[in-house]
Amino acid sequence: MKAYFSGARFKRLLIAQWTENWRSYAWFFGIMTMANLIFLGSAFSRQTFHYQMFEFAEQVIWYSTGLFISGIIFAALHFKHLATPGSALIALMRPASHFEKWLLAFLTVGLLYPLTYTSWYIVLHFPAVQMAKILYVAPELCKTCTKHSLPNFSFYLPFIGIESSNTSIIKPVLRTEILNLIYLWTLQALVLGGTVFFKVSPVLRSVLTYFFLFVSIALTGIAPHEGVFWAGPDSEVIPASPMEYGLSLALWIVLPVLLWLTLFFHIKEREIS
Amino acid sequence: MIGRVLFRLGPWLFIASIAWYLGINTLIERLNKASIAQAERAHKGKQDIEIRGVTTVQFRAEDDLKMQPQLKIIFDSSALRATISHISLGMIVDAKIVNGVLDVTFPISEKSDKALGKMSRYENRRVEIRLPSFVNKVGISGIGDVELTGQFQSPSAELAFEIFDSIPEVKVESLVINHLKLSINSLKPWEEADYTEDLILGESNVINNLGVIMSIGKILISSNELPQHIQLELGDKVMINGPSTFFRTAQFKVRPNLAPP
Numbered sequence: 122m123k124a125y126f127s128g129a130r131f132k133r134l135l136i137a138q139w140t141e142n143w144r145s146y147a148w149f150f151g152i153m154t155m156a157n158l159i160f161l162g163s164a165f166s167r168q169t170f171h172y173q174m175f176e177f178a179e180q181v182i183w184y185s186t187g188l189f190i191s192g193i194i195f196a197a198l199h200f201k202h203l204a205t206p207g208s209a210l211i212a213l214m215r216p217a218s219h220f221e222k223w224l225l226a227f228l229t230v231g232l233l234y235p236l237t238y239t240s241w242y243i244v245l246h247f248p249a250v251q252m253a254k255i256l257y258v259a260p261e262l263c264k265t266c267t268k269h270s271l272p273n274f275s276f277y278l279p280f281i282g283i284e285s286s287n288t289s290i291i292k293p294v295l296r297t298e299i300l301n302l303i304y305l306w307t308l309q310a311l312v313l314g315g316t317v318f319f320k321v322s323p324v325l326r327s328v329l330t331y332f333f334l335f336v337s338i339a340l341t342g343i344a345p346h347e348g349v350f351w352a353g354p355d356s357e358v359i360p361a362s363p364m365e366y367g368l369s370l371a372l373w374i375v376l377p378v379l380l381w382l383t384l385f386f387h388i389k390e391r392e393i394s
Numbered sequence: 395m396i397g398r399v400l401f402r403l404g405p406w407l408f409i410a411s412i413a414w415y416l417g418i419n420t421l422i423e424r425l426n427k428a429s430i431a432q433a434e435r436a437h438k439g440k441q442d443i444e445i446r447g448v449t450t451v452q453f454r455a456e457d458d459l460k461m462q463p464q465l466k467i468i469f470d471s472s473a474l475r476a477t478i479s480h481i482s483l484g485m486i487v488d489a490k491i492v493n494g495v496l497d498v499t500f501p502i503s504e505k506s507d508k509a510l511g512k513m514s515r516y517e518n519r520r521v522e523i524r525l526p527s528f529v530n531k532v533g534i535s536g537i538g539d540v541e542l543t544g545q546f547q548s549p550s551a552e553l554a555f556e557i558f559d560s561i562p563e564v565k566v567e568s569l570v571i572n573h574l575k576l577s578i579n580s581l582k583p584w585e586e587a588d589y590t591e592d593l594i595l596g597e598s599n600v601i602n603n604l605g606v607i608m609s610i611g612k613i614l615i616s617s618n619e620l621p622q623h624i625q626l627e628l629g630d631k632v633m634i635n636g637p638s639t640f641f642r643t644a645q646f647k648v649r650p651n652l653a654p655p
Contacts, residue, residue, distance in 0.1 A: 314404075314408065318404065318405070338412075338415075338416065341416065343416055343419045343420055343423070344419065344423075345415075346419050346422040346423065346426070348422055362425065362429065364425060365422060365425050365426075365429075368418055368421055368422050368425070369418075369422060371418060372414070372415070372418040372419065372422070375414060376414060376415055379407060379410060379411040379414060380408070380411050382407055383404055383407040383408045383411060384404075386402070386403045386404035386407055387404040389404075390402045390403070390404050
């Protein structure tokens with residue numbers, strides 16, 4: 122069992138990972154902060170204040186898009202040492218079991234990254250949304266207008282809750298969040314798997330492989346069915362049968378598990394080779 | 395390379411993941427098709443309402459209804475009943491006669507609220523209403539678009555068509571009638587008023603007298619077959635786009651401007 126997992130060894134692996142990579146993590150978040158500040162600056166531009174960018178629905182899109190893009194790039198960088206023969210040898214010889222290396226990848230990329238990104242997002246965007254709320258000026262309405270739909274500036278608190286009393290929003294958003302997390306884990310496992318499996322130009326080869334795979338699947342005409350995770354408004358028009366529930370749960374829970382398991386075997390087989 | 399792939403568990407697990415993804419998605423697709431077919435069989439898409447003696451019809455949709463219906467109202471001189479048909483599985487149409495008025499409502503329900511689906515069968519918001527030509531007054535509120543068409547056989551037929559709030563488009567097409575009185579009380583937010591065509595007089599209309607009352611919006615005349623008499627009571631913020639003959643025929647009356655400048 123100790124050969125498989127040792128707490129002390131895993132702790133040393135964590136420390137080594139942090140010591141070697143904290144600068145690159147800082148750079149990563151620094152670049153993201155710069156990019157976000159540019160976007161925020163353009164939204165608050167004096168001539169055209171794009172208040173729509175701070176409405177609830179846009180916040181969800183902003184947060185999710187950022188998490189997806191940065192989460193995938195972050196995953197592609199996790200095994201960057203394996204890309205060159207010299208550093209790959211050092212990384213593979215590191216005194217840790219395959220499981221520990223796999224667990225480190227899952228903790229860093231799959232759990233800690235989304236949590237850190239979420240905290241970073243809240244720190245950066247909460248003041249921006251409050252500012253948008255203050256700056257927003259409702260358009261002049263005609264006298265006979267009985268109502269005008271005001272923008273929803275409720276702050277989107279990902280994975281924690283929603284600053285809104287409207288329960289009809291909360292349910293679909295939570296479903297979307299769960300599905301997004303599953304999508305993210307699936308894509309991260311694919312990217313990590315590719316970067317471990319391909320010895321030469323791992324990122325390029327992974328991108329090409331997944332591109333052709335994506336095109337081939339698209340040609341079969343088989344579209345992904347979110348099933349029980351579908352957050353669209355029609356989800357209860359036709360009640361899902363127990364079979365449909367079971368199948369969609371099986372699909373979206375087993376798929377990322379299978380891909381992360383694939384990563385485990387890729388790490389193991391890369392070391393043996 | 396091939397050997398490396400064949401004798402290792404990682405690549406095989408990857409292939410198994412893809413097969414799992416494709417297989418389960420195919421099964422869900424089949425189940426979806428079966429359940430949609432079942433829902434379609436159970437769908438009540440057509441209603442006939444006996445409206446003998448009823449000359450006023452009103453259509454109302456709730457303000458918060460996400461799937462605002464698009465109405466096509468057809469006046470049929472041979473019809474004796476009102477017929478309402480729609481294909482959307484998510485839309486509810488409730489029609490009943492209240493105090494001598496046919497009241498057609500599109501209520502919000504769990505079903506209609508959640509009906510904006512992925513499939514076109516759900517998204518189709520079109521509702522066709524066939525009305526007898528003895529109906530002479532139609533009121534509308536909270537509807538997406540309206541198209542008005544059909545024939546009134548009586549040479550003295552009159553139709554008062556009143557819209558109580560903002561409707562993106564009212565189109566009159568292939569309508570044969572002696573006197574059409576349109577009243578559009580747009581409630582659009584002021585900033586949006588410039589962007590849409592509110593009233594379109596389309597092709598093949600045979601209208602002797604046309605009266606239009608409108609405060610804000612745009613009128614587009616896309617046909618050369620114009621009514622013989624045109625009376626327009628318009629606010630300052632109404633724009634008209636049409637052939638010069640229309641302006642020569644029309645008699646204008648200024649409507650007090652209800653909107654701020």
